[in-house]
Amino acid sequence: MIDRRTMLAQTAAGLAGLYGSSRLLAAEASRDFPPVRTITQGPKHHWFGYYDKWQFDPTDRYVLSNQVDFEHRSPRAGDTIQVGMVNTEQGDHWIELGKSQAWGWQQGCMLQWIPGTLHEVLWNDREADRYVARRKNVITGEQSTLPHPIYTISPDGKFGLSLDFARLQRMRPGYGYVGLDDRHPEQLAPADEGIFKVDLSTGESTLLVSLADVAKIPFQGSTLDDRWHYFNHLLVSPDSQRFIFLHRWRARHPETGQPHGGFTTRMFTANIDGSDLYVLDPSGNTSHFIWRDPQHVCMWTHPTGRRAGYYVFEDKTSNISQVGEGLLTQNGHNTYLPGTNNEWMLSDTYPDGNRNQKPFLFHIPTSRLVPLGEFYLPPEYRGESRCDTHPRYSRDGRTICIDSPHTGSGRQLHLIDVSEIIG
Template sequence: MRRRTFLQTAACGLAGAVLSKNLKADEFPPIRAITQGPHYHWFGYYDKFEFDATNRYVLSNQVDFEHRSPVPGDVINVGMVDLQDGDRWIELGQSNAWGWQQGCMLQWRPGSKSEVIWNDREGDQFVCRTLDVSTGAKRTIPSTVYTLSPDGSFGLTPDFSRIQTMRPGYGYAGLPDRYGDELAPKDSGVFHVDMATGQQKLLLSLHELAQIPYRGAKLENVWQWFNHLLISPDSQRFIVLHRWKKRDPATGGPTGNFATRMITASVNGGDVFVLDPSGETSHFVWRDPEHVCMWTKPEGKPAGFYLFKDRTDEVTPVGPRLMTQNGHNTYLPEHPDWILNDTYPDKTRLQHPYLYNLKTDRRMELGAFYSPPQYNGEWRCDNHPRASRDGRMVVIDSPHGGNGRQLYLIDVSKIIES
């Protein structure tokens, strides 16, 4: 592989820290910045299509400030980078419904070569915009969308106002929680969204999930919400994380850390199953229609990545020797023996995106990127690595270049071919 670029050197030089333990300075894969200042750019979450079907266009959010929470009047631009035309920025629209960790759910619609969707706010309602970047055709769907089915025909969404109340940074500012005085409301939950008609239907309510015992006891006197939805590869089932916080006896509001359990259900809302009852579920991805890879701490086992078989109690460790830290995990498209992952900043504030090979138990570092201390809490900048459709390129969000959060393209083709 070619020697490191300036940006890779800066990744470690800014921190005054050592290079990755696994690779020498000239062994990191090639990288380049594909967005520039003075604006800041990021994509957000890691489980959506950022690359179009041709792997030419890369989606991004654009904002002109950092290091504070969004307020209702803060509007961001959404656009795409043309990798074959000097990384040219192409503006697509704007959003007034976004957060630092997941942006505005900007993503390419599966099953379409040129349609993009993102969430926005219109008056007193959160909506979803759709845009065909080839024809310019636009639509507005009267519902947010969190995740899309593999064929793009339907989406699922939680209640973003509820999320904003419970965990700022993952919901949207601007509209109140309609059920803000209810611990587990019957009308807040997971909604099915028909992408052709825009029709929304409640599939699973917080009240319904509250009836399922946790560690043998009913969930009472806790504030509850849903987050992090993902539809199975065969479009038959979905995952949602059920979360809750204790009720403060003095103020009545939510307080302390949250607990989490993973729920799976059929896409019509039935056949509900508590896949991970530990209370420790974190990042996850479907491996196939029957298996989910997640970071958690199953009862009697150490924290780590595990493969769960849906609707069973079968649990198998994944990468226990080398995948020892929580991160944002996906399987590399067209190369299912590789897991793409990252780490949170270490003691020297370096973040480490990497590829892990399941067959050879081999971990290949993609770089060591410095995250300045002001990137923390709600407005931290996780790498959230996302792969191209062919699995040969990876894009990360990172502030290591000294000009705020930007998008960086990493060529991993030689790693997966080795």
């Protein structure tokens, strides 16, 4: 355990390291960073992608990863990546599991362990004129194909949620997949496109929420008729009873009529059958988020009349409260460490003026902020092909995995030992 004097020093150093209030304290913080171990090597590049999926198997021995032989450009239709896992108890040995032609730099191919299973993983791929999902037992090698790509899996492991990744790529390159075209290239909000529930045993799918239905709901008193609509960032609640999605839209170009300019966002929640739709964050500014529990969502946003920051929203109510007010002042990719009663929040920052990315832990009851390191992001990692750290935790919450190219070998996986921090 860490005594109070050390805790206060780490908090001060953490603030300085994250927000640059003192060079001296930032230097002090660097001596307190927890140990880091790199588990993948060049010449090929390795990364996992997003922060809200299981990367570690139930034993915390195997760590999933994507593998690719190039960087610094957008994927092309013929680009294939390998998917595999690292055996961290046997010399960080790479074990190939399969391949994918449905991937992006930010979220990979949605590679993840299937909740409720010991040895099964899932990832997205492309077959001829459709995106699909591969389901594989990493021990027996048994593999099956689902006729739909999966965005996120329910915590009970029974179903996944899906959307049109081609439309998503068109609306926000880097988050969807190349290789197929938007099925509705001229429709602003198609009625037969939206969020689908996919049975992971049978592959059967059901449309839950359509773009057309959501586009009809006014935004702050104004209609959204003349906008291009799409969905992004789906996540099922811990009890598998409700789900989140971000409804986003872009303007039409005055001359070409195509999607134009930036996007606006609002967060919805809904029952698993698509009913009881609720606008949880109507601000237009929702960014990264995570379910804290079945009734609450923690997100980075800028609520009307408040400062931007991390806020906890109570589902289906207007109740909100800020996390780390005055301390957590930068957007990042946030989760809660398992086994800590939601007292420890894990997140990161985007590159600072020195292009350092800074994952950190924040102890909510004591406002203790603990930096986990400073990871340099070379200037060539920008835009769609940037490499965010996207911190992900092990099943026991004592190890953090990040993506980072700071070692000079391209993007690789790195493990951070936080066991002494959380005690």
